[in-house]
Amino acid sequence: MAKPVSVDVWNPNGKYRVVSTKPMPGTRWINLLIEQDCRLEICTQKKTILSVEEIIALIGDRCDGVIGQLTEDWGETLFAALSRAGGKAFSNMAVGYNNVDVEAANKYGIAVGNTPGVLTETTAELAAALSLAAARRIVEADGFMRAGLYDGWLPNLFVGNLLKGQTVGVIGAGRIGSAYARMMVEGFKMNLIYFDLYQSTRLEKFVTAYGQFLKANGEQPVTWKRASSMDEVLVEADLISLHPVLDKTTYHLVNKERLSKMKKEAILINCSRGPVVDEVALVEHLRENPMFRVGLDVFEDEPYMKPGLADMKNAVVVPHIASASKWTREGMATLAALNVLGKIKQYPIWHDPNKVEPFLDENSPPPAACPSIVNAKALNLPVSKL
Numbered sequence: 001m002a003k004p005v006s007v008d009v010w011n012p013n014g015k016y017r018v019v020s021t022k023p024m025p026g027t028r029w030i031n032l033l034i035e036q037d038c039r040l041e042i043c044t045q046k047k048t049i050l051s052v053e054e055i056i057a058l059i060g061d062r063c064d065g066v067i068g069q070l071t072e073d074w075g076e077t078l079f080a081a082l083s084r085a086g087g088k089a090f091s092n093m094a095v096g097y098n099n100v101d102v103e104a105a106n107k108y109g110i111a112v113g114n115t116p117g118v119l120t121e122t123t124a125e126l127a128a129a130l131s132l133a134a135a136r137r138i139v140e141a142d143g144f145m146r147a148g149l150y151d152g153w154l155p156n157l158f159v160g161n162l163l164k165g166q167t168v169g170v171i172g173a174g175r176i177g178s179a180y181a182r183m184m185v186e187g188f189k190m191n192l193i194y195f196d197l198y199q200s201t202r203l204e205k206f207v208t209a210y211g212q213f214l215k216a217n218g219e220q221p222v223t224w225k226r227a228s229s230m231d232e233v234l235v236e237a238d239l240i241s242l243h244p245v246l247d248k249t250t251y252h253l254v255n256k257e258r259l260s261k262m263k264k265e266a267i268l269i270n271c272s273r274g275p276v277v278d279e280v281a282l283v284e285h286l287r288e289n290p291m292f293r294v295g296l297d298v299f300e301d302e303p304y305m306k307p308g309l310a311d312m313k314n315a316v317v318v319p320h321i322a323s324a325s326k327w328t329r330e331g332m333a334t335l336a337a338l339n340v341l342g343k344i345k346q347y348p349i350w351h352d353p354n355k356v357e358p359f360l361d362e363n364s365p366p367p368a369a370c371p372s373i374v375n376a377k378a379l380n381l382p383v384s385k386l
């Protein structure tokens with residue numbers, strides 16, 4: 001028998017039992033659930049990553065839906081437990097769902113929600129922040145100041161890379177990758193090269209229009225190119241940012257061989273998922289190429305870093321905070337709760353998971369729909385006509 005897991009209970013007499021494996025930011029998500037007759041149990045266990053056994057204990061004998069986290073292993077075992085407890089809904093509080101075995105969820109008829117529509121700009125902004133921090137050696141310079149080592153301006157002190165006029169490479173130009181590309185092109189007048197399985201027409205049009213604007217104002221126009229292979233991006237770009245989903249095809253997408261194709265003074269940013277980069281190969285590459293820099297928000301074995309990474313001065317590392325703005329995190333909590341609530345109430349699926357403003361408006365009740373269910377088609381769930 002698993003040990004009991006501590007919870008805070010809201011609306012104890014609610015008809016539907018919903019479990020959240022973590023406290024989440026804001027209170028709107030709590031109010032939306034309890035106003036709709038849910039008994040909400042929020043896990044308060046002082047442990048960051050819950051085990052499968054602990055989540056099974058939280059699910060218990062009767063549970064209608066669970067709001068979970070990207071750190072949890074939502075596979076066959078958990079979906080079987082949720083199904084036994086009568087559950088029909090699970091939502092990740094994340095847009096990525098590589099921690100979820102969607103096939104297993106399909107087998108038990110459980111809807112899997114995620115939270116696009118509120119993370120894109122926040123995550124792209126962190127990728128931009130890491131790009132600047134790495135290019136201008138901000139973390140190294142900050143450490144130098146705090147250590148009392150600054151004894152006057154010097155021509156060679158912390159010389160870094162100028163972004164203007166250089167080439168930014170984006171691998172995975174979906175929602176976040178495109179937003180990041182736009183920021184770097186518009187903000188720093190960088191040229192763009194991108195690789196994705198699909199063409200990003202909107203992004204291309206944006207860069208063309210901005211280039212025309214610059215030209216009309218007597219400035220060097222920015223340019224774009226859709227690369228026919230990922231290697232083309234690696235060879236040509238000065239700054240490369242990774243934004244693909246993590247799946248079997250993107251595991252170790254950046255490996256030793258690919259690192260060796262990049263410019264010696266290139267900058268690599270990863271705000272997607274840690275296993276997209278072979279981190280052992282990366283540490284070796286950083287050691288052998290001191291002018292090569294990285295900005296990492298995600299790691300192969302979170303919460304750990306591969307040996308040696310923490311000692312590398314040419315690495316900027318932050319703890320998976322790319323979506324950590326108040327607005328985004330509260331929005332994620334609201335969307336995850338509404339995915340679960342919507343399925344419990346048998347609401348249809350929202351027609352566009354990227355256009356979620358009506359769910360976020362604090363002054364009116366949310367639409368009677370599930371904002372984003374990734375296996376809606378597989379489960380044959382109806383789409384909202386709203």
Ligand SMILES: NC(=O)C1=CN([C@@H]2O[C@H](COP(=O)(O)OP(=O)(O)OC[C@H]3O[C@@H](n4cnc5c(N)ncnc54)[C@H](O)[C@@H]3O)[C@@H](O)[C@H]2O)C=CC1
Binds near residue numbers: 243297323
């Ligand atoms: N660090 C963080 O806190 C955050 C990380 N993420 C990660 O970012 C990922 C991307 O998010 P979105 O932009 O919203 O997803 P998205 O689905 O809009 O974009 C992903 C893009 O990757 C492309 N892609 C897939 N396989 C590829 C390959 N082999 N090579 C090149 N491109 C490939 C897809 O065609 C798609 O355009 C999420 O799946 C998640 O893992 C998302 C939010 C926050």
Ligand SMILES: O=C(O)C(=O)CO
Binds near residue numbers: 093094096097322
């Ligand atoms: O949404 C995601 O995929 C995250 O990584 C959380 O920020």
